[in-house]
Amino acid sequence: MNIILMGAQGSGKGTQARVLGPELNLVKVATGDLFRAAIAAGNELGQKVEAILARGDLVPDELTNAIVRERLAEIARAKAAGEVEGALFDGFPRTAAQAEALDQILADHDDRVTVVIELQVDPEKLVDRLSKRRVCANCGAVYNLEADPPAVAGVCDRCGGALVQRDDDKPEPIRRRLALYAEQTAPLLTYYGQRGLVEQVDGDRPIADVTAAIEVIVEKRTQTKVTR
Ligand code: ADP
Ligand code: ZN
Numbered sequence: 001m002n003i004i005l006m007g008a009q010g011s012g013k014g015t016q017a018r019v020l021g022p023e024l025n026l027v028k029v030a031t032g033d034l035f036r037a038a039i040a041a042g043n044e045l046g047q048k049v050e051a052i053l054a055r056g057d058l059v060p061d062e063l064t065n066a067i068v069r070e071r072l073a074e075i076a077r078a079k080a081a082g083e084v085e086g087a088l089f090d091g092f093p094r095t096a097a098q099a100e101a102l103d104q105i106l107a108d109h110d111d112r113v114t115v116v117i118e119l120q121v122d123p124e125k126l127v128d129r130l131s132k133r134r135v136c137a138n139c140g141a142v143y144n145l146e147a148d149p150p151a152v153a154g155v156c157d158r159c160g161g162a163l164v165q166r167d168d169d170k171p172e173p174i175r176r177r178l179a180l181y182a183e184q185t186a187p188l189l190t191y192y193g194q195r196g197l198v199e200q201v202d203g204d205r206p207i208a209d210v211t212a213a214i215e216v217i218v219e220k221r222t223q224t225k226v227t228r
Pocket of ligand 1: 008009010031032033035052053056057058059060064090091092093094095098168177
């Protein structure tokens with residue numbers, strides 16, 4: 001089973017992926033997280049992509065496809081060993097070239113995309129959600145100042161770390177990212193839609209309601225029961 005979460009920045013893909021990954025025994029493939037980890041580690045990839053992320057631009061397809069190819073090779077091994085069910089994509093693919101590469105990589109492992117979940121949120125709300133997002137500098141936990149605030153302002157509930165704003169959650173990069181979504185990523189809904197793979201979910205509801213709606217779709221598409 002390979003599930004793609006699609007939707008603009010701020011639509012809640014990451015939030016849903018954190019819940020659904022463990023529940024469905026899928027390995028999360030979140031390219032943004034992989035890039036941020038590379039930046040934090042200060043490795044070669046991190047040095048290449050740091051300025052790109054800060055601007056809100058897209059990392060070149062070759063670099064992005066290469067890390068996904070590596071991750072999927074590991075996931076295919078774990079799947080063959082019966083340890084996981086597949087992959088859950090958050091933030092990938094974002095361009096036509098990435099979608100084509102993903103089809104090819106999965107085919108190389110005799111696998112394919114199972115379903116594409118489109119999280120729909122009113123564009124006006126996206127900017128608001130993104131500008132209120134805070135992340136823990138220590139453990140990466142994600143908060144929203146309005147929808148999901150920490151118990152103590154500026155402090156992570158889980159680890160006590162400091163909450164910070166991502167560089168790309170400032171107004172200018174937010175605009176850039178949303179424009180790139182509309183221009184490069186939204187057309188993928190047609191690419192997958194032509195194959196009957198897209199299911200729409202109203203993302204403008206409480207987190208648990210969105211999760212429940214996705215679970216119903218997964219059950220329908222895979223003919224399996226999700227254990228909650
Ligand atoms: P968001 O979806 O809110 O922008 P992410 O954490 O998914 O947050 O991505 C952060 C940044 O990482 C993007 O703005 C982009 O620079 C880079 N990135 C993530 N995924 C991709 C991708 N598939 N292709 C190119 N760049 C990507
Ligand atoms: Zn923390």
